[in-house]
Amino acid sequence: MAAPVSRTGARVERLPLARFTTLGVGGESEVWFVSDHAQLAEAMEQPYRILGGGSNLVIADEGVPERVIRLSGPLAERDLEPDPHLSTEGEIVTGWVGGGVPLPGLIRQLQKLGLSNLEGTVGIPAQVGGAVWMNAGTRYGEMFDGLHTIEIVTPQETRQVTPADLQWGYRDSGIPRNHVVSRVRLRLRPSTPEAVLEKMDFADNARKGQPKMKTPGCAFKNPGGVSAGRLIDEAGLKGTRAGNALIAPEHANFIVNLGGATAADVHALLDAIRARVPVPMELEYELWPERLPGLHSPGSQTTDPHQPDAHRDGPAT
Numbered sequence: 117m118a119a120p121v122s123r124t125g126a127r128v129e130r131l132p133l134a135r136f137t138t139l140g141v142g143g144e145s146e147v148w149f150v151s152d153h154a155q156l157a158e159a160m161e162q163p164y165r166i167l168g169g170g171s172n173l174v175i176a177d178e179g180v181p182e183r184v185i186r187l188s189g190p191l192a193e194r195d196l197e198p199d200p201h202l203s204t205e206g207e208i209v210t211g212w213v214g215g216g217v218p219l220p221g222l223i224r225q226l227q228k229l230g231l232s233n234l235e236g237t238v239g240i241p242a243q244v245g246g247a248v249w250m251n252a253g254t255r256y257g258e259m260f261d262g263l264h265t266i267e268i269v270t271p272q273e274t275r276q277v278t279p280a281d282l283q284w285g286y287r288d289s290g291i292p293r294n295h296v297v298s299r300v301r302l303r304l305r306p307s308t309p310e311a312v313l314e315k316m317d318f319a320d321n322a323r324k325g326q327p328k329m330k331t332p333g334c335a336f337k338n339p340g341g342v343s344a345g346r347l348i349d350e351a352g353l354k355g356t357r358a359g360n361a362l363i364a365p366e367h368a369n370f371i372v373n374l375g376g377a378t379a380a381d382v383h384a385l386l387d388a389i390r391a392r393v394p395v396p397m398e399l400e401y402e403l404w405p406e407r408l409p410g411l412h413s414p415g416s417q418t419t420d421p422h423q424p425d426a427h428r429d430g431p432a433t
């Protein structure tokens with residue numbers, strides 16, 4: 117049976133959000149697949165959340181009460197042709213790239229075309245809109261290195277801004293929450309595929325020690341320049357398990373889903389880290405819905421990796 121559509125033609129379905137997140141956790145919610153500005157405006161008539169690549173989220177097992185908006189169709193397509201009016205000899209400005217475009221595929225395509233400026237973001241499993249919204253990046257480069265125009269949609273208006281109009285900075289675009297990054301034009305420098313690939317290899321190599329399992333990335337920000345992973349490791353928590361979630365043995369600042377983990381499992385590990393690490397640490401990823409720090413996680417308990425009966429090597433049966 118075809119999924120119901122809204123007044124303006126958006127596809128609306130109740131779906132488990134787990135399938136849209138890199139952690140693979142999150143209960144059912146109403147998802148609006150919007151493919152143009154009219155559909156986006158309609159979706160924004162009621163309380164909403166905007167979901168990108170789901171690579172920085174821990175979503176509750178009950179889902180969220182708001183509409184969850186996903187950019188699709190033309191808002192997830194890319195036009196990388198240089199705009200003849202905006203491009204110069206040393207700089208290419210592309211056509212529109214939808215906020216719903218997966219960033220990894222875009223970065224691979226730019227490398228093949230020999231276009232530079234964004235290769236430092238290789239390996240970030242985001243969508244373009246989400247990556248722009250938080251100026252995702254690595255020590256080798258960030259999204260704002262390659263942006264010309266950003267289209268922002270709010271319930272009141274659609275406007276186009278340049279980076280100079282925003283107070284952007286480290287992992288921050290200056291764009292308020294729930295303002296939707298619907299499309300961007302990229303600002304790129306002509307190079308060669310080989311030179312772009314070489315830079316991508318540097319950024320890729322820096323990820324060698326990260327776990328390969330389902331995860332929302334780093335759990336905590338480094339407090340005062342100290343490695344959060346080291347603090348968690350020193351607290352003896354590497355390998356601690358709650359249900360089917362695990363503090364990764366490869367890198368203690370990553371919580372991974374062994375298969376079938378719940379949000380409650382992940383919260384139990386976050387609580388264990390907060391209780392055992394003596395330094396206050398700020399969470400890196402977002403919780404949907406937001407949750408008060410230190411709240412007890414019902415329904416999941418941690419297993420100390422140093423106890424003989426601890427399970428460290430695989431999913432519970």
Ligand SMILES: Cc1cc2nc3c(=O)[nH]c(=O)nc-3n(C[C@H](O)[C@H](O)[C@H](O)COP(=O)(O)OP(=O)(O)OC[C@H]3O[C@@H](n4cnc5c(N)ncnc54)[C@H](O)[C@@H]3O)c2cc1C
Nearest residue numbers: 168169170171172242243245246247249252253297332333
């Ligand atoms: C394995 C792994 C490695 C990672 N490495 C890095 C890294 O090196 N550097 C780094 O910076 N991050 C990294 N991350 C974290 C994550 O990829 C970034 O935070 C990314 O910016 C999240 O983008 P997303 O599209 O997945 O957004 P989501 O996780 O879907 O959402 C995160 C926030 O962005 C908002 N958002 C999403 N789309 C839009 C949009 N179109 N308009 C406005 N707001 C939007 C959401 O509402 C939410 O508030 C990593 C994550 C993983 C899982």
